[in-house]
Amino acid sequence: MTPPIPEPTLRTATLADLPALRVLVERAYRGDTARQGWTHEADLLDDERTTDEDLADAITDQAARVVVLAEADGALVGTVTVTNQGHGRSYLGMLCVDPELQAGGMGRRLIKAAERTARERFGARLMEMTVIDSRPELIAWYQRRGYVLREETRAFPVPGDHPFAMVVLENYLD
Template identity: 50%
Template sequence: MTELTIRDAVPDDIPALHALIESAYRGEASRAGWTTEADLLDGQRTDPDDLADILADPAQRMLTAWRTGILVGCVLIADRGQGTGYFGMLSVSPTLQAAGLGRRLVAAAEAEMAARFGARRVRISVFPQRAELIAWYERLGYAATGETLAFPYGNPRFGLPRRDDLHFIVMERDLA
């Protein structure tokens, strides 16, 4: 296996980031992997302006994973204050999923949130319809908190819902 390089995203990475995230979450290409949201949402997962906003915000970063100069994965990390970090937009190229790259990105995200933001715990949000993904996060030590978050219906920047029961469950893990 070729060596993996994980580094912070820079503005020049935005086109590759956008393409990767869309391919991992939306449309037919996403069905090559197991993390697709194509049955839940149409439309976009993010856009270049959103990614530029993330990169410009000191409380957020995108970690990117590169193999021989090709972007193969990424994850958003954020400081939520009071020792809490958050990660989202975990994306792995659909044809490379189920090979441990997502697990490596989560571990890198947790380590970076602890080092950069002083995070002692990490929170994530997941669609409850994604039972397989929830089970994967549980195997990584995350547990449902009982909290839920509303899905932003009416805002096409987050996608076009295919159903009317979308929301997120919040999961959390303490960092050792």
């Protein structure tokens, strides 16, 4: 009998994770590799999703936690960033799972880890996030996870002439 394959483990990212984390994020959000999954932005944007500097800042920021899902061999297969906004609020951002492994429950695990981190580390009672308004299937996925669409949109956070905006979702944490 073949031994079971261990599930990826959750942990906080370190600067040593930076190269693998950058590859994971770009694979999940941009380019042809992202199209293997369903949560990508590859049909909307063709620039880089993030930079090494931005990821390093998030990893070292005391008001943020970058959570990763790592295989037994150390390979990163998912990540989410939680940022303390103060006043009992946190922000969930850059949630992604390796495109070849999407639809297997890892995204749900990462959301639960992000919510737990927000409560325990930052004392948050509310988690907020933004999603590109032209991604109704992704918005619906978050709604099935308990997130409620607010009557608020925000400008897309990257300079340029983009034909979309960001919708705001929130979830009260238990």
